Amino acid sequence: MLKGVTIGQFFPGDSLIHRLDPRTKLLATIALIAIVFVSQGFAGFLLIAAFVLACCASTGIHLKFLFRGLKPILFIVLFTFALNLFFQSGTTVLLQLGPVKITAEGLRMASFMAVRLILLVVSSQLLTLTTSPIALTDGLESLFRPLEVVKFPAHEIAMMMSIALRFIPTLMDEADKIMKAQKARGADFETGNLLQRAKAMVPLLVPLFVGAFRRAEELALAMDARCYRGGAGRTRMHQLRFKGIDALAALAVLALLAAVIALNAFHVW
Amino acid sequence: MPIEVKNLVHVYMPGTPFEAHALKGVSLAVRDGEFVGIIGHTGSGKSTLISHLNGLEKSEPGAVFVNGMDLGDKGADLIAVRRAVGLVFQYPEYQLFEETVAKDVAFGPSNLKLPAEEIERRVSEAILRVGLDPSVSDKSPFELSGGQKRRVAIAGVLAMQPSILILDEPAAGLDPAGRREMLSLIRNIHDSGTTVVMVSHSMDDVGRCCDRLFVLNRGEIAFSGTPAEVFLHDEALHGMGLDVPECAKLANRLRREGFDIPEGLFREEEVCAAILNHLGKGGKQPC
Structure with missing residues (x-):
């Protein structure tokens, strides 16, 4: 869906x-x-x-x-x-x-x-x-780079953007999976009044948030393990x-x- | 026939550059009380196929029948279908959401609008059935270990008392002991009269449990039959990124080299016995 x-x-x-x-x-x-x-x-x-x-x-x-x-x-x-x-x-x-x-x-x-x-x-x-969204953030980072002299966090903003963009499809996929799983257990996301529908979202949102936090933690750990320490001195593949x-x-x-x-x-x- | 799939086709995102043909005309049938395995490499269409089996996905052309109901029908009673077909997705522990285990297991039965006593009875029965201690009922599912969480999730589906249970990689990510326990749990569920369809990429697992196998490759059924029949095609399976159990590989290799090993053996005991039998009869000696 x-x-x-x-x-x-x-x-x-x-x-x-x-x-x-x-x-x-x-x-x-x-x-x-x-x-x-x-x-x-x-x-x-x-x-x-x-x-x-x-x-x-x-x-x-x-x-x-x-x-x-x-x-x-x-x-x-x-x-x-x-x-x-x-x-x-x-x-x-x-x-x-x-x-x-x-x-x-x-x-x-x-x-x-x-x-x-x-x-x-x-x-x-x-x-x-x-x-592609990734090329776009790369371009933005490069264009905003000169502003770093006035302490504008160009690299951090670009990194946050690319991480967010990277995870949108993943989270959508996960939402889709959880939705299917709850539907298989008879959950109904499509009918009912506004309140009922909002309540029906709980079985979707709780696992989605738990999953998002888990992924964020794993990503932070993986970045740390590869010595990420901000943009200073970092070279690029592309x-x-x-x-x-x-x-x-x-x-x-x-x-x-x-x-x-x-x-x-x-x-x- | 509990499940019948006829020429099912599924295309993701048709008409865009991301168009992907997940299923290209799949037909299969599952008989009452069977334990069927669906095997395939990542991306072979396994998960798409099982989503069709309880009406979560729909597509044209092709048809899916569950207990005689056509799921493509506009008026198909999806609640009845979902009551009949229990679907346990891959990593089901990630879909737990309630405050307590008991409430989470009760989610399915309460969606079926059952009376409260019936729900309570089914919940405690399902928790026992998956081998969990009744004392976990009041704990938060997030406090449990990974294996326990998975059992809770399976209990949540069992509490709907489906006559057909479909599991997608139920043993994925478990340690060898957890894996064995999970498979024996599924075998117990099958023995108590439930028709089971298990999706896996582990030939050892499906070889040990299933009556019949379907091998999916790039959205098409490449082989089907009993495990013994399917494991004869070890080289073709290898080309699909699949492997047959080690013992079947050995037996096939020996037979190709001209040794007198009967076809269709894949269990350790059987292969051992066949080799000993061959040596005992004074057959051709290896060089």
Whole structure:
């Protein structure tokens, strides 16, 4: 029942984008988000959308996965759209129903905001689809490393993230097993009112917590046994290194930024 | 026929790059009162198969019948199925959760909505049946040793009084003495009239206990038959990452080398007797 839940929806692959350094992808995503905010018109959005879709197509991941991340924010998009549609002041009235009026400016602003939100989500989706969670934390650690001079615990945070990510599938698996075992003993997790359901979770949660603590203790011991003592002086098996394709990716993102700024300057709709 | 599986297929996460075919058309039948062993290497689909046997997993195509009930049927009475088929998962001690042993064992029977006296009777009976001292009833299950915890978990399933008991690697992680005790406990449960299906990767264990074996390999049944029949295929089994008992290996090797050892021996006593018999008859002497 819990099977099929993937974490961070990473899709393994060997495309150009998959092979980019995770730091490049992180920075490019931040840049992409910035570019979405820079764009003042729909032409810019169209260009960004084309860029993201082309990137996604080149990875071999089906486009539907790009839009899957939209589901949870659909409500926010609709809300923003409605808010802007009805409350944006403007002069060109398109439709009037009593006190409620829809203006051309309102319609433009509403669509603009909705498209901007959608683009924000879709472009960051590209990062999580093509980067494994572990590569992502490695990239984050490396990017935050300079902040260690101001005592920012970059290594510790990255280690906690990778341990947490590492254990999510394990704990899901365990939850699935315990659930099956209790169901085999006639437990019912699916029917009943809220209180009954909450009570039905006890036979699942108690063994799950006991197991999580046991695993945490075992892991701490295993790390200790292998002389783990924090990030200082620790070398890595997978060294992150910028390659030619990373420069290429940076150029592509910069070109997109230049194009969007140019579209803004010429006031293209 | 208590259990009948017909052409069962199970695919995990279909349509994603993580798609995995756990079962590729498995058919088997378990007869009343039998002690059946299912053997296979890690990832051969054993655990997926047994989850199907009491309706925890469902998939198309294929069908599973328990006491004549089709588990794929929308209206299948899963409570009745779970009452009939007791399922003990691997490392069952990790699913204990109650404050006391007695309460944990009572979890199953109380889910069956039995009267309180009946539950109490079944709980104390099950605790005795798995060879635990009645004094543990009021202890917290977390205070017990690993072997005792496993017994408590098995008692929790026995208290539902299933007519078919399925165990997934019941002896995993136990020391040799614990292993022997666990197997003799399961044999006792079988002798008292319960149909038993035991999943294992230890050929010694299944050879000692089971009437019939099914060997699973990559989601398909590779061999089935009595232990003696299955152990004849020692080389093919070796290719599947499985091993036959040492004595069967010796007997097969001797027979291939031309010695007069009958087929289908795998118990230490039998193989010894056959070798002595061969030597006594003045048969071909080893070089």
